[in-house]
Amino acid sequence: MSQIFHHSTNTFTRITLFGAVFILGFAGWVVFQLSTSDYATRATQAREQPVPFSHAHHVGGLGVDCRYCHTTVETSSFANIPPTKTCMNCHSQIWSTSPTLEPVRASFRTDESIRWTRVNDLPDFVYFNHSIHINKGVGCEICHGRVDRMPLTIQYNSGQMEWCLTCHRNPEKYVRPREFVTTMGYQPAGDQEEIGRKLVAEYKIQDARTLTSCSTCHR
Amino acid sequence: MADEPQVIDKPAPKEIIAPGYTFGTVTDQIAAVVLTKKTPPLFWMGSFAVGFGLLLLFLLAVGVLLMKGLGIWGLRAPAMWAWDITNFVWWVGIGHAGTLISAILLLLNQQWRNSINRFAEAMTLFAVACAGMFPVLHLGRPWLMYWLFPYPNTMAIEPNFRSPLVWDVFAVSTYATVSLLFWYVGLMPDLATLRDRATDRFAKFSYGILAMGWRGSAKHWAVYETASLLLAGLATPLVLSVHTVVSFDFTIGIVPGWHSTFFPPYFVAGAIYSGFAMVLALAIPLRSAYGLQGLITDKHLDNAAKVMMATGLIVGYSYILEAFTGWYSGNVFEEAAIWNRMTGMYKYQYWTLIACNVIAPNALWFKKVRSSPVILFIWSIIVLIGMWLERFVIIVASLSQDNLPSSWGRFEATRWDVATYLGTIGLFLFLFFLFIRLLPMISIFEVRTLLPQAKVKEDEA
Numbered sequence: 050m051s052q053i054f055h056h057s058t059n060t061f062t063r064i065t066l067f068g069a070v071f072i073l074g075f076a077g078w079v080v081f082q083l084s085t086s087d088y089a090t091r092a093t094q095a096r097e098q099p100v101p102f103s104h105a106h107h108v109g110g111l112g113v114d115c116r117y118c119h120t121t122v123e124t125s126s127f128a129n130i131p132p133t134k135t136c137m138n139c140h141s142q143i144w145s146t147s148p149t150l151e152p153v154r155a156s157f158r159t160d161e162s163i164r165w166t167r168v169n170d171l172p173d174f175v176y177f178n179h180s181i182h183i184n185k186g187v188g189c190e191i192c193h194g195r196v197d198r199m200p201l202t203i204q205y206n207s208g209q210m211e212w213c214l215t216c217h218r219n220p221e222k223y224v225r226p227r228e229f230v231t232t233m234g235y236q237p238a239g240d241q242e243e244i245g246r247k248l249v250a251e252y253k254i255q256d257a258r259t260l261t262s263c264s265t266c267h268r
Numbered sequence: 269m270a271d272e273p274q275v276i277d278k279p280a281p282k283e284i285i286a287p288g289y290t291f292g293t294v295t296d297q298i299a300a301v302v303l304t305k306k307t308p309p310l311f312w313m314g315s316f317a318v319g320f321g322l323l324l325l326f327l328l329a330v331g332v333l334l335m336k337g338l339g340i341w342g343l344r345a346p347a348m349w350a351w352d353i354t355n356f357v358w359w360v361g362i363g364h365a366g367t368l369i370s371a372i373l374l375l376l377n378q379q380w381r382n383s384i385n386r387f388a389e390a391m392t393l394f395a396v397a398c399a400g401m402f403p404v405l406h407l408g409r410p411w412l413m414y415w416l417f418p419y420p421n422t423m424a425i426e427p428n429f430r431s432p433l434v435w436d437v438f439a440v441s442t443y444a445t446v447s448l449l450f451w452y453v454g455l456m457p458d459l460a461t462l463r464d465r466a467t468d469r470f471a472k473f474s475y476g477i478l479a480m481g482w483r484g485s486a487k488h489w490a491v492y493e494t495a496s497l498l499l500a501g502l503a504t505p506l507v508l509s510v511h512t513v514v515s516f517d518f519t520i521g522i523v524p525g526w527h528s529t530f531f532p533p534y535f536v537a538g539a540i541y542s543g544f545a546m547v548l549a550l551a552i553p554l555r556s557a558y559g560l561q562g563l564i565t566d567k568h569l570d571n572a573a574k575v576m577m578a579t580g581l582i583v584g585y586s587y588i589l590e591a592f593t594g595w596y597s598g599n600v601f602e603e604a605a606i607w608n609r610m611t612g613m614y615k616y617q618y619w620t621l622i623a624c625n626v627i628a629p630n631a632l633w634f635k636k637v638r639s640s641p642v643i644l645f646i647w648s649i650i651v652l653i654g655m656w657l658e659r660f661v662i663i664v665a666s667l668s669q670d671n672l673p674s675s676w677g678r679f680e681a682t683r684w685d686v687a688t689y690l691g692t693i694g695l696f697l698f699l700f701f702l703f704i705r706l707l708p709m710i711s712i713f714e715v716r717t718l719l720p721q722a723k724v725k726e727d728e729a
Binding site (some may be wrong): 053085123207210214 | 421422423425426463469472473476673
């Protein structure tokens, strides 16, 4: 009777046994990497807008303060997208014949809102409040990146809960004095953690336990 | 080990293996069931067909459940656990007898386990597979069930390790894994036998792969014995802890009728009670359909019936204790919980379960009952029904009428509750009869050690 298995089965068996460990480990690693990747979170991708609005031009070039357009950021949970009227404050006179800005003028004529594409879109089971962050010294830049250098707006962070919690657990690493909240390219005058700890005490920022409890965000 | 052969040599009224068997005939008889080219017996065809039909029903029930949601079951506040968890506990309980036979009886050196342990372990595996369906399916969002496992995730959260439902995940998954390993390790020498006996190439190849090159050398056997003893040592605390954890699902709750300290041992006893009933319900038809009375003898049925009776009496004791503590506690809610069971909406279920679990096992005191396979079969079915009702009464009767009278309600099962339950029975039968057809249902090499030839050699050594 001939042998059932050829001699090469020995090698094959070793590869499958030891390979299984690596293949399973690798598969797990790949899944985790993919789920945190920019591809999955859509971070760093510019998204198409009806009007190619450039923050780089308005903030970086013209030096407009963030709050000129996003007026409610200090008082409301929602940092508004400016209405057409805000655009028309200037663009009724400047570039008033530019074909790029035609959707803005059309919106002004017809009273129909411009359909901006939302870049930072959290799921609706997350209650995010802009004003509390601004008032406790979290700069725009921390979450939204160097908006003054974005020709088209990108989502700067992953928007994943993990990312939120890194700051809620250690806010002292990120907070800055309130007067610099909208400053782009802010550099702390000294050791960030030292200043941060003082600011956390001064602004009465809650402890990590409170900041990471479910009801803080998932109301 | 020295005095062990003498125990076997003692003339017993019923032997654990019929006289006249040799190594060859034992192997022939068991291997023939698997390797025979002939059409499987009508018994197999019928049972498999029933199993497959019910499995299709299960798939339908799960499909409808996933499309329409949990509302298709009869779960309504206050009874948000009913048939789902009843079936879960019932199936997990049934699985426990398999591990008891394969692990605890191995540690206790009970040789009568040798010819029933293989299919009892298979029964464990398939019962756990059926049980494992319910904790997932009864989630409102079953597709998120992986959140129950602790793994690094983008939410930076982990399961709440204080919940016995999370312990269930670990208990049941560990139990399934260890049972599978134990079963598979025990299968390897037999797979090698099948590999050597198979005539067609595909069978040789398949059993050869599964046997992992088992050659039966002294080294193999030494490692095998150590491994199976270790696994038995691991599986024994598992049997006790898994069903204990399942009982924690209830005892940790503050529901009157659930919050009791004696649930863990009582549940384990009930598990073994119902598990042995399932062993008997499977063994009795199997041995007559395949003519295995020489290997699964009346002695086995007798012993299994005795274990069933012993655990049944523990369960009976627990009912009495439950009623007693209800009264003795002086707590109106505890008292009401017991009173509701006896006289309330579910009184028929309660008294049927008392008949099945307290009165019925006492018939097993009589040798006449234990020596009649037909009666034992009927009895095991009675026990299985009784133990299903036990879980139903504990869960549903306690939930339906608890502290606040404005939150009392009656649970009504829907057709989908029934279909899912029947469906898991189908899954069980489907897997079990595949096992019967494809793998040796009796451990060949362990039965060989029971033969007189094996003993003579031990005496000489």
